[in-house]
Amino acid sequence: MQIVFMNQLSKNSGESAEDFAQLWIGEEEGVWHLGWRDFGENPESADTIWYEGSSWNEMLGVYRHELAVKMGEGYRPLIDGVFHEETAVTGRNQEQLKLQYYSERHGNEAVYEELCAWRRKRSSLEHKAPYLLASNRLLRLLSAYLPQSLEELLQIPGVGEAKAEQYGPEILSVTSSAERSHSFPLSWVGKEIEEEPFASWLYKQKEIKYKKQLDRLRLRRQLLEGIADGCGLEELKERTQYSRREILEVVEELEKDGYIVDPLIQRELMDMPPGEQEAVWNAYMELGDLFLKPVLHKVYGEDAAPEGGLEMVYERLRLIRIRFRRENEGAGAIVEQI
Template identity: 30%
Template sequence: MLNEIQYLISLDRPPFEKGKIIILKRSNGYETHWSYVSGEEESLETLYSGPELERAWLAAEATRQARCRDGFRLQTPHITFYLSAIPKPFLTVRKLECFCSKHHDANLFQELREWRRTASNAAKVPPYFIGTDRLLSIIAALVPQKEEELLQIPGIGQTKLDSYGQEILKITNKYPQIYSFPLDWIQRKVSEEELATWLLEDKIKREERHQVRMKQELEEKRQMLEAIEDQISIGNILDKMSLTMVQFLKRIRELSRDGYDVLPYLQQEVERIKEKDQIVDLVSSLGNERLKPIFEKLYGSMEELPRDEKGEKYNHIRLVCTYLQIQSAA
């Protein structure tokens, strides 16, 4: 039974050949088809049929690339559809992202990613707070050499320039600058067809990454359920699965929402925390939206405390808060 069309694009090859790549969602899985029309001749080729959406997308993308190499071109409705969703003020930014994704220096991009990892650890913020992969790709393509060039890059304002500008320039100054500033040439360099195709490819890649993440999360949940059943301590689970406490507790809350009884295991782990009663009382009076007030009431500011020890105490508070949340929802 056909539930919906997941994906459809039309291609043509003058003077009279036309084709469509289609992904269908059915009750038992997915199908990818290539529909071809030449004159009065019409054929339908099944490229994939099975339970995995990821493989259906891969079959569609491989076919699109192969047909374009054979001279087929995406039809205008495809371009109009993908560009219509972009507000005009952002069209230049999307063209810039498109160009830089294809022309960045791979070595510089990797060096920027390594710098970002160090900077995010030092600032105790997620890496994307420092800069997304897309922003690093733009920097690695345009290779700014001075502050005024950095400020022309979307995503870098004065605050980010003040915080990280000199560190970024210290890296980019080691590489040659191929493309010029200002960046008004981008509008002419990237055609609407190229942009629309890139947006479609980016959508497929994001869907593939989403599918990979879903599989990883399912595997993590399976491992966690086995570990909980075997009464393995949280510390050992974190080491075995290479998780942080925040990631572990997120998975625990998901398991609880899915109907798994994780309370007995959490209660057992909470009982090992000697300050658990004080934490419970403070959560009752202060709430659990912010952990710092609870921490300071328990331990003071403790600015001189080693990072690992401070992190462990915060994790105790996180664990108790999660236990109380799940308990109240039960």
């Protein structure tokens, strides 16, 4: 096997002792090998194989994720630069990340729970997904810094003029009732943070990000293999443990990227009458493919209760839309959140 990349990393494990490790990538007859060797207490320790396979992209995904895990544990490369360009943060972005880091360690849990309860109630009243009102990250920030005025509320990352105007009084009714020992502006936060724990936290965020990317990459591969094997949506669901809707979202991505997904479309539309398929196609021609609901209403009526249920109909609409977009490339549509 030919080693094409190697780097050494070290980790402080005590007052003076250090653990050393090597990260390496090798190639042999078209197969990529990615591994880690720890030279800590046992210098004869064997390699831990992180990846063996023919996909460069998947190997790279595993590399990023596993390296983020190790750097989150405190390992640092002796040859600087590896991974650095993807983790370095500066300026305003760094300030906001430090605010987030501090909030995760110093939030008021009672206030956070009260804010979550407010979000549930408000999202129910407005028929919106809770995350559209406020993310968990924003609620953590609010619970840690406890703004007491609109001016202070606007200093919290994620709160803009519109959100402050619409929800500010309700949020402040929760945050201003709690005691706080700090002040605004929040320029003091950076001085309270130790750099090494903060750096490890940043790598943990990268670990989460790369894990999602790797899972998505593996799902794409599983779906392509399943489609080639003649699987339908239900079989793909059993293979991947993802929902049918999540699978369809990735199938749309695959089609957009030029992969062949027609066998799946043909299988899923076998029981759909040709006249019904034509009606859906014509609705896309008339209304465009930006949203699914107008097409549903056009074909099935505004009080649609089609046989098989709305979920199955939406699946078919999306599958036909894949074909429609392929034949009308450049329409520039997006997937409606239903």
